[in-house]
Amino acid sequence: MNLCIENIGQLVTVAAQGKRVKIGTEMRELHIHTNASLLIENGIITGIGGMELKAPDGMDVIDAEGKVVLPGFVDSHTHLVFAGSRENEFALRAEGKSYQQIAETGGGILSTMQATRDATKRDLYKSGERRLNEMLRNGTTTVEIKSGYGLSPEAEMKILEVISDLKRDHFVTIVATFLGAHAFPPEYAENKQSYVERICDYMLPYVAEKKLAMFVDVFCEKGYFDLKMTEQIILEAKRLGVIPKLHADQLSAMGATELGAKHHAISVDHLEQTNEQGIAALKNSDTIATVLPGCSLFLNHSYAPARALIDAGIPLAVATDFNPGSQMCSSMQMMLTLACTQMRMTPEEAITAATLNGAAALGMSGSVGSIEIGKQADVVLYDAVDFRTIPYHYGINHARKIVKNGVLLDF
Ligand code: NIG
Ligand code: FE
Numbered sequence: 470m471n472l473c474i475e476n477i478g479q480l481v482t483v484a485a486q487g488k489r490v491k492i493g494t495e496m497r498e499l500h501i502h503t504n505a506s507l508l509i510e511n512g513i514i515t516g517i518g519g520m521e522l523k524a525p526d527g528m529d530v531i532d533a534e535g536k537v538v539l540p541g542f543v544d545s546h547t548h549l550v551f552a553g554s555r556e557n558e559f560a561l562r563a564e565g566k567s568y569q570q571i572a573e574t575g576g577g578i579l580s581t582m583q584a585t586r587d588a589t590k591r592d593l594y595k596s597g598e599r600r601l602n603e604m605l606r607n608g609t610t611t612v613e614i615k616s617g618y619g620l621s622p623e624a625e626m627k628i629l630e631v632i633s634d635l636k637r638d639h640f641v642t643i644v645a646t647f648l649g650a651h652a653f654p655p656e657y658a659e660n661k662q663s664y665v666e667r668i669c670d671y672m673l674p675y676v677a678e679k680k681l682a683m684f685v686d687v688f689c690e691k692g693y694f695d696l697k698m699t700e701q702i703i704l705e706a707k708r709l710g711v712i713p714k715l716h717a718d719q720l721s722a723m724g725a726t727e728l729g730a731k732h733h734a735i736s737v738d739h740l741e742q743t744n745e746q747g748i749a750a751l752k753n754s755d756t757i758a759t760v761l762p763g764c765s766l767f768l769n770h771s772y773a774p775a776r777a778l779i780d781a782g783i784p785l786a787v788a789t790d791f792n793p794g795s796q797m798c799s800s801m802q803m804m805l806t807l808a809c810t811q812m813r814m815t816p817e818e819a820i821t822a823a824t825l826n827g828a829a830a831l832g833m834s835g836s837v838g839s840i841e842i843g844k845q846a847d848v849v850l851y852d853a854v855d856f857r858t859i860p861y862h863y864g865i866n867h868a869r870k871i872v873k874n875g876v877l878l879d880f
Contacts, residue, residue: 470876472509472846473524478535478854480505482517482840483825490757490784490829496818501856507538509846512875517842531870531877537856539820540840541610541847541873542801543827546738546759548648548792549604550597550628550635551618553584555793568768568795569692569720578618578652581793585618585628593631600791600799601641602880607800608868610847611828611837612641613788615686617648621656622672625649629681640873642847644831646714647673647682650694650702665698669705677709683832684735688716689725696724703732712832718742719764730754736786736830740773741765748774751783757830758783760822761790762807763798775812786830787814787822806863816857846875 484500485491491498508516508524516522524530558571558580571577585593597614604612614632619625629645636643649668657664676682685706689699703713712735717725719739726747729737731754738759740747751758760773778785787804790796801823808819828838836845850870853859859867871878 471511471528472531472872472875472877473528474507474531474533474538474848474850475524476535477505477507477533477538479503479537479856480507480517480840481537481539481820481856483540483821483838484841485825485834485839489834490826491821492784493779493782496779496785496821497815499817499820507840507848509872509875512846514840514842514844514846517840531850533850535854537851537853538840539608539849539851539856540824540838541849542608542823543611543831543833543838544604544609544788544791544801545613545736545786545827545830546761546788546790547612548615548617548790549600549612549799550593550614550616550631551581551585551793552588552593552596553581553793555580558794562768577794579655581618582620582652582654586621586624590627590631593628594634597631597635598639601635601639604799605641605871605873605878606868607802607866608849608871609801610641610849610871610873611644611831611833613644613646613831615646615648616682617651617686620649620652620654622667622675625672626675626681629676633681640878642837644684644833645682646684646686647676647711648686648688650687650698652688652693662698665694665701668702673702673705673709673711677711683712684714685711686714686716689723689728690716690719691721691723696728699725699728700732703734707732714738718747722747726750730756735832738788739764740778741770743774748777748781748783751778752781757786757826759786759788759830760812761788761796762811763796763804764790765811766807767796767798772811775808775814779814779818784826784829785822786826787819788827800866802859802867803863805860809860816860819860820856846872848872
Protein backbone atom coordinates (compact mmCIF):
# COMPACT_ATOMS: atom_id res chain seq x y z
CA MET A 470 0.00 0.00 0.00
CA ASN A 471 1.20 3.50 -0.85
CA LEU A 472 0.42 6.47 1.30
CA CYS A 473 1.08 10.17 1.50
CA ILE A 474 0.76 12.10 4.77
CA GLU A 475 0.28 15.77 3.96
CA ASN A 476 0.02 18.97 5.94
CA ILE A 477 2.22 17.82 8.84
CA GLY A 478 2.82 20.71 11.25
CA GLN A 479 6.00 19.18 12.73
CA LEU A 480 7.54 16.15 11.10
CA VAL A 481 9.99 15.05 13.80
CA THR A 482 12.37 12.78 11.88
CA VAL A 483 15.11 12.11 14.51
CA ALA A 484 17.32 11.66 11.42
CA ALA A 485 20.42 9.65 12.22
CA GLN A 486 22.17 10.51 8.95
CA GLY A 487 23.97 7.20 8.93
CA LYS A 488 24.87 7.08 12.60
CA ARG A 489 24.03 3.96 14.65
CA VAL A 490 23.12 5.97 17.73
CA LYS A 491 23.08 9.60 18.88
CA ILE A 492 25.30 10.79 21.71
CA GLY A 493 25.80 14.01 23.70
CA THR A 494 24.35 17.11 22.04
CA GLU A 495 23.31 15.07 18.97
CA MET A 496 20.47 13.78 21.13
CA ARG A 497 18.93 17.26 20.98
CA GLU A 498 18.91 17.31 17.17
CA LEU A 499 15.50 16.07 16.07
CA HIS A 500 15.69 17.38 12.46
CA ILE A 501 12.13 18.72 12.40
CA HIS A 502 10.47 19.63 9.09
CA THR A 503 7.58 22.07 9.38
CA ASN A 504 4.61 22.10 6.97
CA ALA A 505 5.83 18.82 5.59
CA SER A 506 4.69 15.83 3.57
CA LEU A 507 5.76 12.22 3.79
CA LEU A 508 5.61 9.62 1.00
CA ILE A 509 5.45 5.92 1.79
CA GLU A 510 5.67 3.16 -0.80
CA ASN A 511 5.56 -0.58 -0.14
CA GLY A 512 6.12 -0.06 3.57
CA ILE A 513 9.21 2.10 3.08
CA ILE A 514 9.67 5.86 3.43
CA THR A 515 10.39 7.18 -0.06
CA GLY A 516 9.89 10.93 0.21
CA ILE A 517 10.21 13.69 2.78
CA GLY A 518 9.51 17.22 1.71
CA GLY A 519 7.52 20.42 1.95
CA MET A 520 4.02 21.08 0.69
CA GLU A 521 5.31 20.75 -2.90
CA LEU A 522 5.69 16.99 -2.34
CA LYS A 523 2.33 15.83 -3.65
CA ALA A 524 0.80 12.38 -3.71
CA PRO A 525 0.85 10.82 -7.18
CA ASP A 526 -2.63 10.20 -8.62
CA GLY A 527 -4.50 7.40 -6.93
CA MET A 528 -2.34 7.32 -3.81
CA ASP A 529 -4.12 7.28 -0.43
CA VAL A 530 -3.70 10.57 1.40
CA ILE A 531 -3.89 11.41 5.11
CA ASP A 532 -4.34 15.06 6.03
CA ALA A 533 -2.33 15.60 9.23
CA GLU A 534 -4.16 18.91 9.84
CA GLY A 535 -1.00 20.66 10.98
CA LYS A 536 -0.27 18.15 13.75
CA VAL A 537 2.87 16.33 14.92
CA VAL A 538 4.31 13.14 13.39
CA LEU A 539 7.01 11.12 15.18
CA PRO A 540 8.79 7.85 14.40
CA GLY A 541 7.10 4.92 16.19
CA PHE A 542 8.57 4.38 19.65
CA VAL A 543 11.03 1.53 20.10
CA ASP A 544 10.49 -0.04 23.54
CA SER A 545 13.76 -1.92 23.93
CA HIS A 546 13.11 -3.52 27.35
CA THR A 547 9.89 -5.31 28.34
CA HIS A 548 8.76 -8.49 30.07
CA LEU A 549 5.29 -8.47 28.54
CA VAL A 550 4.62 -12.21 28.28
CA PHE A 551 3.48 -13.28 31.75
CA ALA A 552 0.42 -14.61 33.54
CA GLY A 553 -1.25 -13.39 36.72
CA SER A 554 -0.79 -10.01 38.37
CA ARG A 555 0.61 -8.60 41.60
CA GLU A 556 -1.77 -6.00 43.00
CA ASN A 557 -1.13 -7.53 46.42
CA GLU A 558 2.54 -6.46 46.26
CA PHE A 559 1.55 -3.01 45.06
CA ALA A 560 -0.64 -2.66 48.15
CA LEU A 561 2.12 -4.03 50.43
CA ARG A 562 4.55 -1.43 49.09
CA ALA A 563 2.00 1.27 49.88
CA GLU A 564 2.18 -0.01 53.47
CA GLY A 565 5.94 0.38 53.49
CA LYS A 566 7.31 -3.04 52.39
CA SER A 567 10.18 -2.89 49.91
CA TYR A 568 10.48 -4.75 46.59
CA GLN A 569 13.28 -6.88 48.09
CA GLN A 570 11.32 -7.70 51.28
CA ILE A 571 8.35 -8.84 49.21
CA ALA A 572 10.60 -11.03 47.01
CA GLU A 573 12.19 -12.60 50.11
CA THR A 574 8.80 -13.58 51.52
CA GLY A 575 7.54 -15.56 48.54
CA GLY A 576 6.35 -12.76 46.25
CA GLY A 577 8.23 -11.17 43.40
CA ILE A 578 9.46 -12.90 40.25
CA LEU A 579 8.70 -16.37 41.63
CA SER A 580 5.01 -15.63 42.11
CA THR A 581 4.71 -14.62 38.44
CA MET A 582 6.81 -17.68 37.55
CA GLN A 583 4.19 -19.96 39.14
CA ALA A 584 1.29 -18.28 37.35
CA THR A 585 3.19 -18.38 34.05
CA ARG A 586 4.14 -22.05 34.42
CA ASP A 587 0.45 -22.82 35.07
CA ALA A 588 -0.77 -20.85 32.03
CA THR A 589 -1.43 -22.33 28.61
CA LYS A 590 0.34 -21.04 25.53
CA ARG A 591 -3.01 -19.76 24.29
CA ASP A 592 -3.58 -17.71 27.46
CA LEU A 593 -0.09 -16.24 27.27
CA TYR A 594 -0.58 -15.44 23.59
CA LYS A 595 -3.93 -13.75 24.19
CA SER A 596 -2.73 -11.55 27.07
CA GLY A 597 0.47 -10.75 25.14
CA GLU A 598 -1.61 -9.72 22.13
CA ARG A 599 -3.80 -7.43 24.23
CA ARG A 600 -0.75 -5.74 25.74
CA LEU A 601 0.85 -5.27 22.32
CA ASN A 602 -2.37 -3.74 20.95
CA GLU A 603 -2.37 -1.28 23.82
CA MET A 604 1.26 -0.36 23.17
CA LEU A 605 0.62 0.12 19.46
CA ARG A 606 -2.34 2.40 20.20
CA ASN A 607 0.05 4.46 22.34
CA GLY A 608 2.59 4.83 19.54
CA THR A 609 5.02 1.95 20.12
CA THR A 610 5.82 0.08 16.90
CA THR A 611 8.86 -2.04 17.90
CA VAL A 612 9.07 -4.01 21.15
CA GLU A 613 11.68 -6.23 22.76
CA ILE A 614 10.16 -9.02 24.87
CA LYS A 615 12.08 -11.09 27.41
CA SER A 616 11.31 -14.56 28.67
CA GLY A 617 12.19 -15.04 32.34
CA TYR A 618 8.99 -16.07 34.10
CA GLY A 619 9.38 -19.77 33.28
CA LEU A 620 12.77 -20.57 34.83
CA SER A 621 12.71 -24.18 33.63
CA PRO A 622 13.63 -25.41 30.14
CA GLU A 623 10.00 -26.27 29.32
CA ALA A 624 8.46 -23.07 30.68
CA GLU A 625 11.14 -20.76 29.24
CA MET A 626 10.72 -22.39 25.81
CA LYS A 627 6.94 -22.04 26.12
CA ILE A 628 7.34 -18.28 26.61
CA LEU A 629 9.84 -17.95 23.76
CA GLU A 630 7.49 -19.86 21.46
CA VAL A 631 4.65 -17.51 22.41
CA ILE A 632 6.92 -14.54 21.64
CA SER A 633 7.78 -16.09 18.31
CA ASP A 634 4.07 -16.65 17.48
CA LEU A 635 3.32 -13.03 18.39
CA LYS A 636 6.24 -11.93 16.23
CA ARG A 637 4.80 -13.88 13.30
CA ASP A 638 1.24 -12.58 13.74
CA HIS A 639 1.32 -9.11 15.26
CA PHE A 640 1.75 -5.76 13.54
CA VAL A 641 4.35 -4.70 16.11
CA THR A 642 7.94 -5.58 15.22
CA ILE A 643 9.08 -7.94 18.00
CA VAL A 644 12.56 -8.93 19.14
CA ALA A 645 13.05 -11.76 21.65
CA THR A 646 15.48 -11.96 24.56
CA PHE A 647 16.19 -15.10 26.59
CA LEU A 648 16.16 -14.23 30.31
CA GLY A 649 16.37 -17.69 31.87
CA ALA A 650 18.74 -16.04 34.37
CA HIS A 651 16.03 -13.84 35.90
CA ALA A 652 15.85 -15.62 39.30
CA PHE A 653 16.64 -19.04 40.74
CA PRO A 654 13.65 -21.40 40.50
CA PRO A 655 12.65 -23.27 43.69
CA GLU A 656 14.04 -26.56 42.28
CA TYR A 657 17.55 -25.04 42.37
CA ALA A 658 17.24 -22.93 45.53
CA GLU A 659 19.89 -25.04 47.26
CA ASN A 660 22.12 -25.46 44.25
CA LYS A 661 22.22 -22.22 42.34
CA GLN A 662 25.33 -23.00 40.32
CA SER A 663 23.59 -26.06 38.82
CA TYR A 664 20.89 -23.77 37.44
CA VAL A 665 23.60 -21.70 35.75
CA GLU A 666 25.02 -24.93 34.26
CA ARG A 667 21.52 -25.85 33.05
CA ILE A 668 21.26 -22.49 31.31
CA CYS A 669 24.69 -22.79 29.70
CA ASP A 670 24.66 -26.47 28.79
CA TYR A 671 21.07 -26.92 27.75
CA MET A 672 18.84 -23.85 27.50
CA LEU A 673 21.18 -21.45 25.67
CA PRO A 674 22.28 -24.00 23.02
CA TYR A 675 18.60 -24.83 22.38
CA VAL A 676 17.64 -21.15 22.12
CA ALA A 677 20.53 -20.50 19.73
CA GLU A 678 19.87 -23.55 17.57
CA LYS A 679 16.14 -22.83 17.21
CA LYS A 680 16.86 -19.10 16.83
CA LEU A 681 14.32 -18.35 19.58
CA ALA A 682 16.08 -15.20 20.78
CA MET A 683 18.51 -12.64 19.40
CA PHE A 684 19.64 -11.53 22.86
CA VAL A 685 20.41 -13.05 26.25
CA ASP A 686 19.86 -11.10 29.47
CA VAL A 687 20.87 -11.73 33.11
CA PHE A 688 19.54 -10.14 36.31
CA CYS A 689 22.98 -9.43 37.75
CA GLU A 690 22.19 -8.43 41.33
CA LYS A 691 22.74 -9.33 44.98
CA GLY A 692 20.64 -12.43 45.77
CA TYR A 693 20.23 -13.15 42.06
CA PHE A 694 23.07 -13.84 39.59
CA ASP A 695 26.51 -12.78 40.80
CA LEU A 696 29.28 -11.42 38.58
CA LYS A 697 30.91 -14.82 38.04
CA MET A 698 27.66 -16.53 37.03
CA THR A 699 26.74 -13.59 34.81
CA GLU A 700 30.11 -13.71 33.06
CA GLN A 701 29.78 -17.47 32.50
CA ILE A 702 26.38 -16.95 30.83
CA ILE A 703 27.61 -14.00 28.74
CA LEU A 704 30.61 -15.95 27.47
CA GLU A 705 28.54 -18.99 26.56
CA ALA A 706 25.95 -16.83 24.81
CA LYS A 707 28.61 -15.03 22.79
CA ARG A 708 30.15 -18.36 21.78
CA LEU A 709 26.73 -19.36 20.41
CA GLY A 710 26.14 -16.05 18.64
CA VAL A 711 23.55 -14.69 21.10
CA ILE A 712 24.18 -11.03 21.96
CA PRO A 713 24.31 -10.07 25.68
CA LYS A 714 22.25 -7.46 27.50
CA LEU A 715 22.20 -7.03 31.28
CA HIS A 716 19.91 -5.92 34.11
CA ALA A 717 22.60 -3.87 35.85
CA ASP A 718 22.81 -1.73 38.98
CA GLN A 719 19.07 -1.80 39.70
CA LEU A 720 19.28 -2.38 43.46
CA SER A 721 23.03 -2.16 44.09
CA ALA A 722 26.22 -1.20 42.27
CA MET A 723 28.15 -4.45 42.25
CA GLY A 724 30.08 -4.14 39.00
CA ALA A 725 27.42 -5.33 36.55
CA THR A 726 27.73 -2.27 34.33
CA GLU A 727 31.51 -2.65 34.19
CA LEU A 728 31.10 -6.34 33.31
CA GLY A 729 28.63 -5.54 30.54
CA ALA A 730 30.91 -2.89 29.08
CA LYS A 731 33.91 -5.24 29.21
CA HIS A 732 32.05 -7.89 27.21
CA HIS A 733 30.47 -5.45 24.72
CA ALA A 734 26.91 -6.03 25.90
CA ILE A 735 24.69 -4.21 23.40
CA SER A 736 23.04 -2.51 26.38
CA VAL A 737 23.10 -2.38 30.17
CA ASP A 738 19.66 -1.59 31.54
CA HIS A 739 18.28 0.02 34.74
CA LEU A 740 21.37 1.81 36.20
CA GLU A 741 19.48 3.35 39.13
CA GLN A 742 22.53 2.76 41.35
CA THR A 743 25.28 3.35 38.78
CA ASN A 744 28.32 5.16 40.20
CA GLU A 745 31.44 6.86 38.83
CA GLN A 746 33.10 3.54 37.96
CA GLY A 747 30.08 2.41 35.98
CA ILE A 748 30.00 5.69 34.06
CA ALA A 749 33.75 5.49 33.40
CA ALA A 750 33.41 1.93 32.08
CA LEU A 751 30.58 2.91 29.74
CA LYS A 752 32.54 5.91 28.49
CA ASN A 753 35.19 3.63 27.07
CA SER A 754 32.78 1.17 25.47
CA ASP A 755 30.21 0.76 22.72
CA THR A 756 27.49 -0.32 25.17
CA ILE A 757 24.22 1.64 25.33
CA ALA A 758 22.86 2.76 28.71
CA THR A 759 19.13 2.02 28.87
CA VAL A 760 17.25 3.80 31.62
CA LEU A 761 13.83 2.68 32.88
CA PRO A 762 12.27 5.59 34.78
CA GLY A 763 8.89 3.86 35.16
CA CYS A 764 10.52 1.39 37.50
CA SER A 765 11.83 4.17 39.77
CA LEU A 766 8.38 5.76 39.88
CA PHE A 767 6.56 2.50 40.59
CA LEU A 768 8.96 1.23 43.28
CA ASN A 769 9.75 4.69 44.64
CA HIS A 770 13.46 4.12 43.97
CA SER A 771 16.03 6.67 42.86
CA TYR A 772 16.36 7.46 39.15
CA ALA A 773 19.28 6.50 36.93
CA PRO A 774 21.81 9.33 36.43
CA ALA A 775 20.63 10.01 32.89
CA ARG A 776 21.91 13.60 32.83
CA ALA A 777 25.43 12.54 33.83
CA LEU A 778 25.39 9.65 31.34
CA ILE A 779 24.37 11.90 28.43
CA ASP A 780 26.82 14.61 29.43
CA ALA A 781 29.59 12.00 29.52
CA GLY A 782 28.84 11.19 25.87
CA ILE A 783 27.36 7.77 26.60
CA PRO A 784 24.57 6.69 24.22
CA LEU A 785 21.33 6.51 26.18
CA ALA A 786 17.98 4.85 25.49
CA VAL A 787 14.70 5.00 27.45
CA ALA A 788 12.35 2.01 27.71
CA THR A 789 9.36 0.97 29.84
CA ASP A 790 10.53 -2.30 31.48
CA PHE A 791 6.83 -3.22 31.40
CA ASN A 792 6.37 -6.16 33.83
CA PRO A 793 3.92 -7.17 36.59
CA GLY A 794 6.25 -6.56 39.53
CA SER A 795 8.25 -3.40 39.17
CA GLN A 796 6.63 -1.46 36.33
CA MET A 797 3.05 -1.93 35.20
CA CYS A 798 2.85 0.87 32.60
CA SER A 799 3.36 0.24 28.89
CA SER A 800 3.16 3.85 27.69
CA MET A 801 6.33 5.30 26.17
CA GLN A 802 4.62 8.71 26.26
CA MET A 803 4.59 8.43 30.05
CA MET A 804 8.31 7.47 30.00
CA LEU A 805 9.04 10.70 28.11
CA THR A 806 7.37 12.67 30.90
CA LEU A 807 9.38 10.87 33.59
CA ALA A 808 12.61 11.32 31.61
CA CYS A 809 12.00 15.08 31.47
CA THR A 810 10.63 15.68 34.97
CA GLN A 811 12.66 13.18 37.01
CA MET A 812 15.93 12.78 35.10
CA ARG A 813 16.34 16.28 33.70
CA MET A 814 16.40 15.18 30.09
CA THR A 815 15.09 17.66 27.53
CA PRO A 816 12.02 16.64 25.49
CA GLU A 817 14.33 16.37 22.46
CA GLU A 818 16.72 14.01 24.29
CA ALA A 819 13.83 11.94 25.61
CA ILE A 820 12.37 11.46 22.13
CA THR A 821 15.75 10.45 20.69
CA ALA A 822 16.21 7.98 23.56
CA ALA A 823 12.76 6.48 22.94
CA THR A 824 13.17 6.09 19.18
CA LEU A 825 16.56 5.96 17.44
CA ASN A 826 18.61 5.05 20.51
CA GLY A 827 16.07 2.39 21.55
CA ALA A 828 16.42 0.92 18.06
CA ALA A 829 20.22 0.94 18.47
CA ALA A 830 19.83 -0.97 21.76
CA LEU A 831 18.25 -3.70 19.63
CA GLY A 832 20.77 -3.43 16.79
CA MET A 833 17.96 -2.16 14.53
CA SER A 834 18.69 1.52 14.02
CA GLY A 835 19.44 0.87 10.35
CA SER A 836 15.78 0.09 9.71
CA VAL A 837 13.63 1.66 12.45
CA GLY A 838 13.75 4.50 15.00
CA SER A 839 13.80 7.49 12.65
CA ILE A 840 11.91 8.85 9.66
CA GLU A 841 14.42 8.72 6.81
CA ILE A 842 14.32 7.64 3.18
CA GLY A 843 14.72 3.87 2.92
CA LYS A 844 13.62 3.12 6.48
CA GLN A 845 10.60 1.10 7.54
CA ALA A 846 7.50 3.35 7.54
CA ASP A 847 6.58 3.20 11.23
CA VAL A 848 5.13 6.65 11.90
CA VAL A 849 2.61 8.00 14.36
CA LEU A 850 0.38 11.05 14.11
CA TYR A 851 -0.36 12.83 17.40
CA ASP A 852 -3.12 15.22 18.37
CA ALA A 853 -0.62 17.99 19.16
CA VAL A 854 0.86 20.93 17.27
CA ASP A 855 4.07 21.05 19.34
CA PHE A 856 5.93 17.75 19.95
CA ARG A 857 6.68 18.85 23.54
CA THR A 858 2.96 18.63 24.33
CA ILE A 859 3.37 14.83 24.42
CA PRO A 860 5.54 14.71 27.58
CA TYR A 861 4.05 17.95 28.96
CA HIS A 862 0.36 17.02 28.99
CA TYR A 863 0.91 13.65 30.62
CA GLY A 864 -1.20 10.68 31.58
CA ILE A 865 -3.29 10.61 28.40
CA ASN A 866 -2.69 9.04 25.02
CA HIS A 867 -1.97 11.67 22.35
CA ALA A 868 -1.51 9.17 19.47
CA ARG A 869 -4.27 9.29 16.85
CA LYS A 870 -3.13 7.45 13.71
CA ILE A 871 -0.62 4.62 13.63
CA VAL A 872 1.09 3.75 10.36
CA LYS A 873 3.00 0.48 10.71
CA ASN A 874 5.10 -0.83 7.81
CA GLY A 875 3.28 1.70 5.64
CA VAL A 876 -0.19 0.45 6.62
CA LEU A 877 -2.63 2.78 8.36
CA LEU A 878 -3.95 0.63 11.20
CA ASP A 879 -7.59 0.51 12.11
CA PHE A 880 -8.01 -1.42 15.37
O1 NIG B 1 13.36 -5.38 35.29
N1 NIG B 1 14.72 -6.70 37.94
C1 NIG B 1 14.36 -7.71 37.43
N2 NIG B 1 13.31 -7.87 36.63
C2 NIG B 1 12.21 -7.00 36.49
C3 NIG B 1 11.23 -7.14 37.60
C4 NIG B 1 10.59 -8.46 37.55
C5 NIG B 1 9.48 -8.67 38.52
O2 NIG B 1 9.46 -8.10 39.62
O3 NIG B 1 8.59 -9.46 38.12
C6 NIG B 1 12.72 -5.60 36.30
O4 NIG B 1 12.49 -4.70 37.12
FE1 FE C 1 13.53 -5.63 33.30
